[in-house]
Amino acid sequence: FRIIRRGAMKKLLTLLLIMTNLLVAQENGNRNGISVYKWGFYLGASGVYPHYMAITDKSIATHKNFGFSFHLGYNITEHFGFRVSPHYLLLNSFWYGSQGEEQDNHVNMGTINIDAVYNILPCELISPYIILGYGFTYFKSSNPYLGPNRDQLAIQKSFTGNQMEFGLGAEFKFWDDISVKAEANYI
Numbered sequence: 001f002r003i004i005r006r007g008a009m010k011k012l013l014t015l016l017l018i019m020t021n022l023l024v025a026q027e028n029g030n031r032n033g034i035s036v037y038k039w040g041f042y043l044g045a046s047g048v049y050p051h052y053m054a055i056t057d058k059s060i061a062t063h064k065n066f067g068f069s070f071h072l073g074y075n076i077t078e079h080f081g082f083r084v085s086p087h088y089l090l091l092n093s094f095w096y097g098s099q100g101e102e103q104d105n106h107v108n109m110g111t112i113n114i115d116a117v118y119n120i121l122p123c124e125l126i127s128p129y130i131i132l133g134y135g136f137t138y139f140k141s142s143n144p145y146l147g148p149n150r151d152q153l154a155i156q157k158s159f160t161g162n163q164m165e166f167g168l169g170a171e172f173k174f175w176d177d178i179s180v181k182a183e184a185n186y187i
Contacts, residue, residue, distance in 0.1 A: 039078070044071035044181070050089050064092040067109075078122040085133075087111045109139040111187075113165055125174070131167035131185065136160070163187050 048067035067090065073083030091107040113135030120128045140158040169183025 039075050042071075042073045042075070044073070045069070046071065046181075048087065048089060050091060064090075066090055073117065075119075079119050081117045081119070083115050083117060085113045085115060085135075087113070091139075103143055106142040107139050108142075109137065111135050111137045111163065113163070115165065115167075119171075125172070127171045127173065129169050129171065129183075131165060131169065131183065133165035133167075135163050135165060135187075137163050 046069050048069055050065045050067055067088055069085050069087040071083050071085045073081055075081035087110065089107075089109040089111070091109060093105045093107075094102050113133040115131050115133035118130045118132075120130070138158070138160045165185055165187045167183050167185035169181055172180045172182075174180070
């Protein structure tokens with residue numbers, strides 16, 4: 001998911017609020033024979049469409065980005081849980097050299113995050129949640145923009161560091177043992 005403007009985030013939150021308010025809670029965490037909440041461990045996999053923000057005004061982000069991640073989580077209570085999520089991302093950009101030639105840059109990025117997950121309405125078929133996380137990142141660039149004097153100070157070829165994560169999402173519980181989640185994260 002890619003969010004460009006604050007207005008889009010407001011629309012997403014409004015949509016999530018409307019969807020959750022349309023559902024009426026029933027007793028025992030069971031709706032039409034589907035168990036809508038379970039404690040314990042869970043596994044997940046996801047596809048990612050990252051939006052790479054260019055670091056300099058000379059580097060232009062492209063839309064040839066993709067990634068995937070895995071999730072190992074544990075729900076402590078019906079509202080609160082943790083998850084560990086390793087990710088791989090391929091980010092693309094390009095910049096123009098001194099002779100006007102296009103230079104492509106491919107960034108291979110690996111991250112691992114530890115996230116706290118708060119389920120707002122855990123016993124509903126559609127359950128919105130908030131993510132707050134911290135993690136470690138490593139990236140390696142194939143052809144970084146070197147700066148006006150080609151002095152390698154503008155962007156490093158490889159980098160390690162820490163990152164914070166904030167996200168909003170919703171879990172759709174249509175089957176007893178399988179659910180579908182959609183989330184937008186800012187890292």
